[in-house]
Amino acid sequence: MPKYQKGLSRSNYYGVTGIIDVLSSVKIEEASSKNLIIKYLQKDSEYKERIENINSPEYEIIVDYKGMKRPPVNSHSWNHHQWQILTYSWLRSMQPESRPVLTGILFYLNELSLFKEDLKLLKMEVQDRSTDIMPSENDLNNLLKWNIKSKAPDLSLAFKNERSIRFIMTENESINNSLNEFDQVVAEIENSIICEVHGKGIKSSWIPNPEKRTCDACDFKTFCAKSESTKNVLTVP
Numbered sequence: 001m002p003k004y005q006k007g008l009s010r011s012n013y014y015g016v017t018g019i020i021d022v023l024s025s026v027k028i029e030e031a032s033s034k035n036l037i038i039k040y041l042q043k044d045s046e047y048k049e050r051i052e053n054i055n056s057p058e059y060e061i062i063v064d065y066k067g068m069k070r071p072p073v074n075s076h077s078w079n080h081h082q083w084q085i086l087t088y089s090w091l092r093s094m095q096p097e098s099r100p101v102l103t104g105i106l107f108y109l110n111e112l113s114l115f116k117e118d119l120k121l122l123k124m125e126v127q128d129r130s131t132d133i134m135p136s137e138n139d140l141n142n143l144l145k146w147n148i149k150s151k152a153p154d155l156s157l158a159f160k161n162e163r164s165i166r167f168i169m170t171e172n173e174s175i176n177n178s179l180n181e182f183d184q185v186v187a188e189i190e191n192s193i194i195c196e197v198h199g200k201g202i203k204s205s206w207i208p209n210p211e212k213r214t215c216d217a218c219d220f221k222t223f224c225a226k227s228e229s230t231k232n233v234l235t236v237p
């Protein structure tokens with residue numbers, strides 16, 4: 001347990017439970033060559049280099065899906081998703097039957113059919129160049145011409161596919177960094193729980209990390225002082 005304090009902390013260790021999707025190299029090779037994952041993996045130079053240097057006849061790939069658009073680079077979500085995949089990769093490597101984890105893949109499913117809010121954000125990210133996958137030619141023109149009142153712009157399938165897939169290289173240094181970040185989050189959660197257990201109210205026990213769309217969907221938005229939601233109106237039937 002990070003920041004463990006005898007008599008104060010609830011436990012001196014923590015565990016994580018969950019299901020991680022893992023693709024083995026055998027399954028990947030069995031799949032058709034038209035498989036989109038294989039196509040994109042083969043285009044990735046870092047992946048190719050790692051395959052050539054791997055000391056194992058088999059390897060694995062961690063896969064995760066996000067029901068959201070691709071976040072801008074260096075945003076909280078961008079970093080959190082990377083830490084998540086790297087933590088999964090370390091957890092998997094602790095299992096005796098695992099093969100080396102070569103890479104992680106994140107799928108941002110909203111990119112295949114963007115909501116208006118997503119399009120608005122994408123347009124802003126393209127204008128300030130804060131996204132790593134930029135549109136070109138027709139995609140760029142159509143997106144820049146689009147406004148929230150018009151119908152969704154025509155964006156090519158290639159552009160949508162490319163934005164929906166993100167590779168995370170599983171290197172030791174970044175894995176250690178992500179484990180530290182994970183520990184930090186656990187320490188914060190534990191600290192907030194201990195505050196509540198000792199009688200502090202919810203609002204002063206937890207440190208909010210507001211993000212407009214999460215706040216819009218959050219049940220606490222009507223009384224949370226940090227809410228970024230614009231949907232604060234309570235409707236009484």
Ligand code: SF4
Nearest residue numbers: 208210215218224227
């Ligand atoms: S409303 Fe408050 S508690 Fe809810 S997501 Fe936003 S910041 Fe977090």
